[in-house]
Amino acid sequence: MKADSSPKRISPTPSVAKSVTPKRKTRASSQGKKYAAIRRNLERQRKTMLEEAGEGLANPKGQEAFPDVSDQASAEAEQNFSMRIREREQRLVKKIDEALERMDQNIYGICERCEEEIPYPRLKARPVTTLCINCKTLEEQEEKIRR
Numbered sequence: 001m002k003a004d005s006s007p008k009r010i011s012p013t014p015s016v017a018k019s020v021t022p023k024r025k026t027r028a029s030s031q032g033k034k035y036a037a038i039r040r041n042l043e044r045q046r047k048t049m050l051e052e053a054g055e056g057l058a059n060p061k062g063q064e065a066f067p068d069v070s071d072q073a074s075a076e077a078e079q080n081f082s083m084r085i086r087e088r089e090q091r092l093v094k095k096i097d098e099a100l101e102r103m104d105q106n107i108y109g110i111c112e113r114c115e116e117e118i119p120y121p122r123l124k125a126r127p128v129t130t131l132c133i134n135c136k137t138l139e140e141q142e143e144k145i146r147r
């Protein structure tokens with residue numbers, strides 16, 4: 001730790017002699033390339049989940065008639081359970097949609113809290129995350145306090 005106040009970094013100001021403005025790339029491509037692999041994964045996961053959800057709807061579990069009440073109750077419990085799973089899937093699909101949308105807007109991979117860039121390995125592992133690991137930890141601590 002040096003208490004060094006002298007300005008060591010001398011950045012030579014690049015004299016912009018040329019008045020030619022560099023060709024600006026269309027904004028869509030920069031993030032698109034960087035996160036292409038993640039995007040593909042998300043899209044694949046989304047498709048798979050929607051297909052599975054579709055099968056679930058086409059082939060609903062549980063019959064109509066039940067001879068006695070306890071059977072009915074357990075069937076309802078089972079149905080609640082599968083509904084909870086479906087809810088969780090729906091939430092994930094929504095998160096994937098949001099992640100894809102953020103990619104379109106070029107704000108993907110930027111922490112919602114501190115606005116720092118989320119490291120790529122974290123995005124790879126948790127592509128739908130909107131928080132860097134620090135902010136996620138903070139948020140979890142806050143949630144614990146609230147409970």
Ligand SMILES: [Zn+2]
Nearest residue numbers: 111114132135
């Ligand atoms: Zn953050």
